Amino acid sequence: MSLVRRCSRTACGRPAVATLTYVYADSTAVLGPLATYAEPHCYDLCAEHSERLTAPRGWDVVRLSDGSGPSRPSGDDLEALANAVREAARPPGRAAEAGGSGQGRPATGETRRGHLRVLRSPDS
DSSP: OOOOOBOOSTTOOSBOOEEEEEEGGGTEEEEEEOOSSOOTTEEEEOHHHHHTOOOOTTOEEEEOOOSOSOOOOOHHHHHHHHHHHHHHHSOHHHHTTTTSOOOSSOTTSEEEETTEEEEOOTTO
């Protein structure tokens, strides 16, 4: 039987999703993924209480991610996306200037209309 750990906050019975630890020497509150085991001097928090967490005045809050959620795009990702959008918006005649074939209809059976592509099925 699996026992679900509950939020440590008084009168809150929601399932815990994060563990809060205080590092007194550094005046830091560390909020991370739910610890594997309940540890003394650590507090398990539900999603609502972990989102609303504030630290005492003069303390820092460090929020650690477990990596399972969506990550923010990097600068390289955003630049690659912008380049792809620019390339797709380029008129067919100007594609040759950028090293493309310059043909409006590639060999794959695509038809380009601005930034949209229409893929034809093999039967048509």
